[in-house]
Amino acid sequence: QVQLVQSGAEVKKPGASVKVSCKASGYTFTRYAMHWVRQAPGQRLEWMGWITAGNGNTRYSQKLQDRVTITTDTSASTAYMELNSLRSEDTAIYYCARRIMGAPGLDYWGQGTLVTVSS
């Protein structure tokens, strides 16, 4: 069965960076795109960007494109999301989610990783 397992919670100081991992299993990793979505406490879902695991192509939200980098390690079937220059507003749960092949929609989600930014 398809599973996306994310790394554990992080606490960071303002200005630091965080890198969250998302290990995929149960499917051919390189055949799908992986998206990253975050949700601040009590707030809406916010799309951050995606990567095509097969060729490494990426696309980022305009709001975050200067601070976010999404990568993959295909040998480990793992996607990563790194966010730099952290601010208190970046405190959120970060999710990875697989895009359905050939159709718009995110069909499998990781369990989420809480990132807390606090001095």
Added chain:
Amino acid sequence: SYELTQPPSVSVSPGQTASITCSGDKLGDKFACWYQQKPGQSPVLVIYQDNKRPSGIPERFSGSNSGNTATLTISGTQAMDEADYYCQAWDSSTEEVFGGGTKLTVL
């Protein structure tokens, strides 16, 4: 930037039909998806590509998308359907933006 608007809350009686709307400029020209999120859980896809149900999603969930509005309809609403629902627009020329979310209460 592209924006999607949802009503903050919708209430429905058990067994009745709930409709949740999502509005955006020419949304009908894009694809719409819907996600269900219960407290403390990751979102679950309930409708994709306007009106398709992933495997395992009950038939009581359906979707439509036309003009400026996409609609999620839950027929015969059950207590287990109480959750937050988010729409998402997909288009090659815009970002994959989410709506603000709608809290569905089954009273």
